[in-house]
Amino acid sequence: MEKEGLPRSSVLNELESRLVEDFTYDSGRIIGSMCTCPHPLASKVYTRFLDRNLGDSGLFPALVKLEKETVHMLGTLLSNPKASGHIVTGGTEANTLALWAAKKLSEKKCCNVVVPASAHYSFDRAADLLGLKIVRVKLNSRFQVDVEAVKKAVNPNTIAIVGVAGTTGLGVVDPIRGLSKIATEENLYLHVDAAFGGFVLPFLKELGFDVPDFDFSLPGVCSITIDPHKMGLAPIPAGGILFRNEKLRKAVAWNVSYLAGGETEQATFVGTRSGASVVAVWALLKHLGKESYRRIVRSCMSLTLKLAGEIRKIDGLDIVAEPTMNIVGIKSGVFDIGRIAEKLRLRKWAVSLFPSHIRIVVMPHVKKQHIEEFLEDLKGIVKEIGG
Numbered sequence: 598m599e600k601e602g603l604p605r606s607s608v609l610n611e612l613e614s615r616l617v618e619d620f621t622y623d624s625g626r627i628i629g630s631m632c633t634c635p636h637p638l639a640s641k642v643y644t645r646f647l648d649r650n651l652g653d654s655g656l657f658p659a660l661v662k663l664e665k666e667t668v669h670m671l672g673t674l675l676s677n678p679k680a681s682g683h684i685v686t687g688g689t690e691a692n693t694l695a696l697w698a699a700k701k702l703s704e705k706k707c708c709n710v711v712v713p714a715s716a717h718y719s720f721d722r723a724a725d726l727l728g729l730k731i732v733r734v735k736l737n738s739r740f741q742v743d744v745e746a747v748k749k750a751v752n753p754n755t756i757a758i759v760g761v762a763g764t765t766g767l768g769v770v771d772p773i774r775g776l777s778k779i780a781t782e783e784n785l786y787l788h789v790d791a792a793f794g795g796f797v798l799p800f801l802k803e804l805g806f807d808v809p810d811f812d813f814s815l816p817g818v819c820s821i822t823i824d825p826h827k828m829g830l831a832p833i834p835a836g837g838i839l840f841r842n843e844k845l846r847k848a849v850a851w852n853v854s855y856l857a858g859g860e861t862e863q864a865t866f867v868g869t870r871s872g873a874s875v876v877a878v879w880a881l882l883k884h885l886g887k888e889s890y891r892r893i894v895r896s897c898m899s900l901t902l903k904l905a906g907e908i909r910k911i912d913g914l915d916i917v918a919e920p921t922m923n924i925v926g927i928k929s930g931v932f933d934i935g936r937i938a939e940k941l942r943l944r945k946w947a948v949s950l951f952p953s954h955i956r957i958v959v960m961p962h963v964k965k966q967h968i969e970e971f972l973e974d975l976k977g978i979v980k981e982i983g984g
């Protein structure tokens with residue numbers, strides 16, 4: 598630390614020049630990420646209410662109401678206006694809270710959780726933390742969890758099953774209806790990870806895409822992760838955990854009595870908690886409404902389908918599966934896909950690399966011109982490698 602502080606202007610200048618080497622969303626080069634530029638209104642209200650702390654909720658009763666309204670809006674989007682929950686730090690916290698609730702609600706002592714092979718690694722971390730065992734179940738030919746295999750994997754020590762509505766690698770939706778049936782029959786907790794899909798699937802459905810049921814309309818679903826800081830356009834951090842009802846949320850609630858605002862209850866992991874995140878999500882839901890989110894999803898999806906079509910035309914490359922949402926997996930039966938990713942990265946394309954495919958996420962900051970430039974580079978690389 599400096600002995601005497603530097604002037605504001607030199608701190609600002611240094612930051613501008615030092616951080617210039619980082620990727621930016623508006624360059625269109627980040628095409629493997631689930632995050633995007635926050636909406637300007639969200640950034641504005643976030644900064645305006647930066648001091649609000651939901652960790653001491655007694656000080657901010659109006660903000661508590663705003664969080665309830667936000668959860669109500671998200672719950673309504675997911676077919677359950679009565680949902681109870683919180684805006685949290687992201688999908689990792691939301692998924693961990695869900696498993697924590699499942700553990701607290703169960704009387705079983707030595708427990709496991711059955712998840713799809715495609716489940717996000719946050720479930721492994723949550724299980725490690727909570728002393729649970731993760732049982733990964735194979736996928737079917739469409740990269741969805743195999744429901745029969747889930748049925749077989751469930752045993753007397755199982756406390757929960759997980760389904761994903763928008764997998765991290767391919768954006769695939771698991772057969773949540775089938776999982777809901779198992780959960781109801783076996784009296785198990787069912788959590789749906791719609792961290793990415795939560796802000797995509799309801800709008801795709803309205804646009805006429807064939808979207809399977811994945812939300813609280815299915816009776817077995819106990820909780821859902823839905824992240825505003827992914828396709829919701831909210832500033833980081835903004836994840837969402839919704840429980841079917843207040844009783845489930847209460848399972849992870851903790852009473853704290855000594856705070857400045859008086860006795861309070863905390864049902865998230867962190868103590869001090871960003872109220873600005875809540876304000877930003879509330880503002881976006883109010884301002885964008887279904888209409889604008891639908892427009893954003895429509896434009897991402899149409900670009901995604903174009904990209905998928907063009908990739909198919911490149912000799913030696915193919916897509917892993919027809920895109921369900923704005924995620925495309927690129928594979929090759931001829932070339933080493935890792936080598937292609939490496940060459941794309943050398944050309945400053947921030948792609949995401951899975952064991953056997955490259956993942957492209959067509960977020961709202963990715964425009965037609967970026968996709969065209971990307972395809973040119975991709976073709977060039979294939980030519981180079983193919984000799």
Ligand code: 0PR
Pocket residue numbers: 629630631632686687688689690692717719761763764765790791792793824836
């Ligand atoms: N559930 C699913 C289905 C996810 O895809 C993710 C993260 C999570 C949960 C966890 O969410 P948080 O990262 O908010 O805790 N999905 C992205 C991924 O792993 C996270 C990400 C975002 C990675 C932006 C890179 C990036 O640039 O791909």
